[in-house]
Amino acid sequence: MPDGMITVRKVAGYTSSDVVAKLRGILHMKKIGHTGTLDPAAEGVLPVCLGNATKLCDLIADHDKEYEAVLRLGVTTNTQDMTGEILSAMEPSGVREQLEAAAAQEGSSVAEYIAAAASRFTGEIEQTPPKFSAVWINGKRAYDLARKGVDFEMPKRRVTIERLTITDITLPFVTFRVTCSKGTYIRTLCEDIGRALGVGGAMEHLIRTRVGIFTLDRALTLNELDILAHWQPEKITSDYLYPVDSFFESAPKLYVNAESQPYLDNGNPLSFANMEDHEDSLVRDERVRVFRNETKTPGSPVRVYNKEGEFYGIYRYDFTRKRLLCIRMFHEVAGARNNR
CATH class of the missing domain: 3.30.2350.10 (Pseudouridine synthase)
Incomplete structure (x- = not known):
């Protein structure tokens, strides 16, 4: 493979x-x-x-990541989802009655009231991850400590909720889509929304639909x-x-000529003289701009290939040395694959 x-x-x-x-x-x-x-x-x-x-x-x-989640209102657990020990629970009818009363005080519908509460958790927010999670605490996973009954504090973290859209409300369940940053716990988001609504909440179901x-x-x-x-x-x-x-699709391509192959094999710095004309490469004038550090984003990454079109690695221009320096090499030397 x-x-x-x-x-x-x-x-x-x-x-x-x-x-x-x-x-x-x-x-x-x-x-x-x-x-x-x-x-x-x-x-x-x-x-x-x-x-x-x-x-x-x-x-x-x-x-960034995208999820579709189902929040169950009226329930709290020690894991912030429905796999954990139930700490508190309300009947669905009680959830509805409490939300209807709270919404009426605000002069809104239940759907509007829920949407307003959820909107408080968009943008940059602070979360406290659940103790039953893979977060490292002094060299140990938090879930291992929690299962052993060890008393410890979870560190807070800043995360970004770019978008949160409610797609269905069938009480006690609320379905929503969310786009968020690395490190976001959707379980915690569910519990926080439930708390903001005054009825508690836990995650019923979660599916991740996109990562980058x-x-x-x-x-x-x-x-x-x-x-x-x-x-x-x-x-x-x-x-x-x-x-x-393909992960670096937005980065321009440069090709190294056959004479400079040893430099490429060894991950050595590359100069303008090492470059090869290629139909898929930056044209000469653009290559000159890279080596003069005149790109829109100085030091921006470029993809480097050999003459035959094999991808070798990601390089970045170093203005002081006037060379492209390898920042991450992906090519394997011949025979190394047999050891994988």
Whole structure:
């Protein structure tokens, strides 16, 4: 299997590490990594990096994410979702009556009242992640400490909720879509909205629909990947594998001439003289601008390829040295693949 990224549709009940372990067996590859934890109870998009694309795991994890969530009003739990111990619960009729009374005082409908409460949690907000989470606390996972009954404080964090749109209200359930930054806990968002409404809340269901360029419509379950790997492995590559360089699609391309191949193989700094004319490359005048540091964003990344069009890595211009310096190399030397 070539280096690249695929989108796994994680099912509920699997951890992100479970997915990686299963995928190693399906694809017969050791070098596989996921791009950030998705709660076991959640499902949806989990980008997975193969081979040298594992060097992208941290970069992909930094991208914005989209979710569809179902909030259950009138219930609170120790995990902020319905998998945990119930701490308080109201009858659905009681939830409706309390919200109707509160909305009437505001001169609004229940739907408007709920939407107004949810809107308070857009923009940059402060969250306290749940204790039953993968957050590291003094070298240990918070969920391990919580299960052992250890008393500890969860650190607050700043996150950004770019958009929050309510799509359905069928009390006690509220369905919404959210676009948010790395590190956002949707469980916490559900509990916070429930608290703001005065009835409490916990997450009933969660599906992640997008991480950066990785979307649900191009995702495969582990079962689907297993079948394709057995019967049509080439279809995974042609239809579902994102090449490593596609992650840097907005970065311009430069090609290195044959004489300079040793510099490329060793990750050495590159000069203008090392560049090759290529129909897919920056034209000469644009290449001059890169090497004169006249790009719109000085020091912006460029994709570097050899003469045959093989992607090697991401470089950035260093004004002091007047050279392109390698900031992340993805190409493997011959024979290294056999050790993966």
